[in-house]
Amino acid sequence: MIQTFTYEALPIRVRFGRGTIAEAGDELSRLGTSRALVLTTPQQLEQGEMVGVLLGQAFVGLFAGAVMHTPVATTEQALIALREAKADCVVAIGGGSTTGLAKALARRTGVAQLVIPTTYAGSEMTPILGETEGARKTTIRSLDVLPETVIYDVDLTLGLPPALSATSGINAIAHAVEALYAEDRNPVISLMAEDGIRMLSAALPVLVSEPSDMEARTKALYGAWLCGCCLGAVGMSLHHKLCHTLGGSFNLPHAETHTVVLPHAVAYNATAAPEAMAAITRAMGTSDAGHGLFDLIKTLDAPQALSQLGMPQDGIKTVAELALENSYWNPRPITRDDILSLLQRAWRGERPQ
Structure with missing residues (x-):
């Protein structure tokens, strides 16, 4: 309704x-x-x-x-x-x-x-x-x-290397994912978000194996435009707060950080945003949003652990504290212990919980 x-x-x-x-x-x-x-x-x-x-x-x-x-x-x-x-x-x-x-x-x-x-x-x-x-x-x-x-x-x-195509594309998907459960979401942006996820999740595996495939390149860029529109139109939540904190505090690579964190942030919010999760699973053709994203990233041979990006393990507590300062609205309440657990799994590259 x-x-x-x-x-x-x-x-x-x-x-x-x-x-x-x-x-x-x-x-x-x-x-x-x-x-x-x-x-x-x-x-x-x-x-x-x-x-x-x-x-x-x-x-x-x-x-x-x-x-x-x-x-x-x-x-x-x-x-x-x-x-x-x-x-x-x-x-x-x-x-x-x-x-x-x-x-x-x-x-x-x-x-x-x-x-x-x-x-x-x-x-x-x-x-x-x-x-x-x-x-x-x-x-x-x-x-x-x-x-x-x-x-x-x-x-x-066309000159984007497969690895950068993968992480840049997952970064774009993150914008659409969070738009689906944004506090100020609306039906127009939700349609764009779901289609953006659909386009990119279909195109990225092709681009990893066939970087010059023009149909996949066109779908990926079109999907990225849709996802960018989502980012510009509504507020973001926990995922973006964590990535901004990680990137600003430890100078981690932007797209790669989004790639590692996204499945964990989605899993964190799954029970609090069932309609968003349904849209993500429809778009990706998977049964679980967080696990589907994790598996897609693995298929793309993209980074899946913050430790791979140079994130020090002793910085996890610092990031958790900073994430609680001026925190973004999020469908599920944010607690220090829960964020610590999320970050520890992301640091190790474990399957999201």
């Missing part, structure tokens, strides 16, 4: 297809901008230079210093580059690291953003920014950081 709900569509333009990166210049013109600073990670410098060529005279600089978790120090370096180039917009090409940097710059300067994702992170569809300073990661939600335009080009995901 459909209950009373609220749905707000975010003001963002999306272009999806193959070869759509060629339209970057036209999209900047639509925004009324003419001086673009291109953002990348050091590893994606060549892609950034390629975008610069496509932009022609609108290309005024390249900052290739984006890194995980959007450190404030990196943003300050990029601010200098933005001002020296006298840029009136940024073009971010890459995954969550470059998207996060673009958002951080927009928050401080109001600069327009064109984001071109090359992974399945989903951050480009959200008004959410997570920034790290010291060993603390803080998150804000504001339309000030929402990109104006996103170009999805399936061709750009």
Whole structure:
């Protein structure tokens, strides 16, 4: 039965297809901008230079210093580059690291953003920014950081290695999973969430064995877009709180951390969110949501233990304490002992309980 709900569509333009990166210049013109600073990670410098060529005279600089978790120090370096180039917009090409940097710059300067994702992170569809300073990661939600335009080009995901396709895809699935039991969930987002899980859970095993399969690449990117919409539209819960805490405190790799934690967070919430669990099992064709996700991750040969990611065992208590501070809403009450148990199983890579 459909209950009373609220749905707000975010003001963002999306272009999806193959070869759509060629339209970057036209999209900047639509925004009324003419001086673009291109953002990348050091590893994606060549892609950034390629975008610069496509932009022609609108290309005024390249900052290739984006890194995980959007450190404030990196943003300050990029601010200098933005001002020296006298840029009136940024073009971010890459995954969550470059998207996060673009958002951080927009928050401080109001600069327009064109984001071109090359992974399945989903951050480009959200008004959410997570920034790290010291060993603390803080998150804000504001339309000030929402990109104006996103170009999805399936061709750009062909270079994603199988391992990164797997973890990036599971990261995207996590957004949809938590949207299904979010406090402010609604029927529209729930439909998108279930379809996003269905698309990605079907595409990822294909991409691990056949990385150049275009049908699977298209399904995966489309699914990632749906999951990103979910992340941008409703609140997240325990899973995202744990991952942000782990990543900010121990500098763990973002997508891999989401991959390890997700089955355990889902199992934790299973009895408190039966409708969400039913949607997940329908989408994946499995009998149990948490175990189905765990088995999918194993099939993808992706990390299943926090210890594999460099998480120290003696940090588990610290994460449990931090997770209880300003904790997100969650369908099942969060207690210190329960979170300790969850984290210990995730650290060892055991089957979720």
